[in-house]
Amino acid sequence: MLNFIYWPISAILWFWHKVVSFVFDPDSGISWVLAIVLLTVTIRVILVRPTMKQMRSMRKMQEMQPRIQELKAKYKNDQQKMMEETRKLQKEMGVNPIAGCLPILVQMPVFIGLFHVLRSFNRTGSGVGQLGLSIEQNRLTPNYIFSAEDVQSFLDARLFGVPLSAYIWMPEDMYQAFQPVDFTWITITYVAAPLIAIIVVALHLNARMSIDRQKARIASGKQKPAANDQMQMQMDMMNKMMMWFLPLTILLTGVLWHIGLLFYMVSNNVWTFFQQRFIFAKMDAEEEAELQAKREAKRATAPKPGQRPNRNKGKGAK
Numbered sequence: 437m438l439n440f441i442y443w444p445i446s447a448i449l450w451f452w453h454k455v456v457s458f459v460f461d462p463d464s465g466i467s468w469v470l471a472i473v474l475l476t477v478t479i480r481v482i483l484v485r486p487t488m489k490q491m492r493s494m495r496k497m498q499e500m501q502p503r504i505q506e507l508k509a510k511y512k513n514d515q516q517k518m519m520e521e522t523r524k525l526q527k528e529m530g531v532n533p534i535a536g537c538l539p540i541l542v543q544m545p546v547f548i549g550l551f552h553v554l555r556s557f558n559r560t561g562s563g564v565g566q567l568g569l570s571i572e573q574n575r576l577t578p579n580y581i582f583s584a585e586d587v588q589s590f591l592d593a594r595l596f597g598v599p600l601s602a603y604i605w606m607p608e609d610m611y612q613a614f615q616p617v618d619f620t621w622i623t624i625t626y627v628a629a630p631l632i633a634i635i636v637v638a639l640h641l642n643a644r645m646s647i648d649r650q651k652a653r654i655a656s657g658k659q660k661p662a663a664n665d666q667m668q669m670q671m672d673m674m675n676k677m678m679m680w681f682l683p684l685t686i687l688l689t690g691v692l693w694h695i696g697l698l699f700y701m702v703s704n705n706v707w708t709f710f711q712q713r714f715i716f717a718k719m720d721a722e723e724e725a726e727l728q729a730k731r732e733a734k735r736a737t738a739p740k741p742g743q744r745p746n747r748n749k750g751k752g753a754k
Contacts, residue, residue: 441545441546441548441549441552442549442552442553442580443580443581444549445475445546445549445550445553446549446553446579446580446581446582447580447581448475448478448479449471449472449475449550449553450581450582450586452470452471452474452475452478453467453468453471453586455471455474456470456471456474462589463589463592463593464593464594465593465594465595465596465600466595467593468589468590468593468600468696469595469600469696469699472550472696472699472700472703473699473700473703475550475700476700476703476704476707477703477707479542479543479546480704480707480708480711483542483543484711486542487711487715488715488718491715491719492719492722495719495723496529498659500525500526500529503525504522504525507521507522507525543704547700550696550697550700551693551694551697553579553580554600554601554694554696554697555601555694556579556580557579557582557587557590557591557601558574558591558599558601558610558613558614559574559577560574560609560610560612560613561607561609561610571612571613571615574587574591574613575587575588575591575613591613591614592614592615595627595695596623596626596627597618597619597623598619598623598624598626598627598628598695599614599619599695600694600695600696601694601695601696602614602619602624602694602695603624603628603691603692603693603694603695604621604624604625604628604629604690604691604692605621605691605692606621606624624695627695628690628691628693628695628698631690631695631698631699631701631702632686632687632690632693632698634702634705635683635686635690635698635701635702635705636683636684636686636687636690637683638702638705638706638708638709639682639683639686639705640679640680640683641709642705642708642709642712643675643678643679643682643683644679645709645712645713645716646678646712647675647678647679649716650675686701
C-alpha cells in the first residue's frame with residue numbers, strides 16, 4: 437500500500453551507500469550509517485525552500501490575526517460567509533495554509549518509509565509485520581531496490597559490534613539473522629541509549645529555541661500576543677508538548693527504534709538546530725528590512741519641518 441514511499445526511500449539510501457562505498461568498506465557499519473545520514477541531508481536540503489515559505493506564511497498569518505478577528509465578529513452568525521472572506525484575505529496576503537504544512541507532511545512519510553525499509557532487512561521474526569523467514573531465506577531475499585547481496589551486507593555490518601537494524605527490545609529469535617551472534621541486548625543498549633539521549637535533548641533544545649524566539653518577538657512588539665486567554669492556554673499547551681511531551685515520547689519508545697533509524701533522527705535533529713538558526717536570522721533580517729522600508733515611506737510622505745500641511749480649500753475660497 438505504501439510502496440510509493442518505500443521504493444524512493446530505498447533508492448536514495450541505495451544510491452548514497454554506493455557513493456560512500458568508494459571511500460569506505462561497503463560492508464562496514466560506517467558506510468551504512470553515512471548513507472543514512474546523507475539520505476537525511478538529501479531530504480532536508482529539498483525541504484529548505486518549502487520551510488522558508490512556511491516561516492513566511494506563519495508570519496503573514498500572525499499579521500492577519502487582527503483582521504481575522506474582525507471577520508469573526510462581523511460574520512459570527514454566518515460561518516460560510518466568514519470562511520469565504522477568510523479565504524479572500526489569505527489570497528490577498530499570499531498565505532497558503534496547506535503549503536505551510538508541507539515540510540512536516542513530507543518528513544512523516546520519510547520517517548515511516550525509512551523505518552520500514554530498515555526493518556525489512558531482517559524479516560525472520562514472527563511479530564507484527566514480520567514474514568517469519570528462515571535465516572537463509574532472509575539473506576537471499578531482496579529488500580525493495582536492495583539486492584540479496586546488499587541485504588547480506590547490511591545484516592553483516594556492525595557499528596561498535598551491533599547490527600544496524602537491531603533495537604533494544606528486539607526479540608531474541610531475531611538475533612539469529614545476524615551471524616555471528618556476538619552481541620546481547622546490553623551491547624545494543626550501549627549503542628542505542630546515547631543516541632536516544634541525543635535525540636531527546638536535541639528535540640527539547642530545538643523546541644526551546646523556537647519558543648524563546650516567539651516570546652522575544654511578542655516582547656518586542658513584532659508579534660501580537662494571543663487574542664484571548666483561551667488561545668493563550670492553547671499556545672502554552674502546544675509549547676509544553678513540543679518541549680516536554682515529544683522528547684518524553686522518544687525516551688519511552690526509543691527501545692523499539694533500530695540503530696539505523698536512531699542515526700536518522702540524530703542527523704535530522706542536528707540539521708534542524710542549525711537550519712532554525714539560519715532561517716530565524718534570515719526571517720528577522722527580512723522583517724527588519726520591511727519595517728525599515730515602511731518607516732522610509734512614511735518619512736517620505738510626511739511634511740517637512742516648518743512646512744504647513746497642504747489643505748484643500750473649499751470652492752469659492754480666495
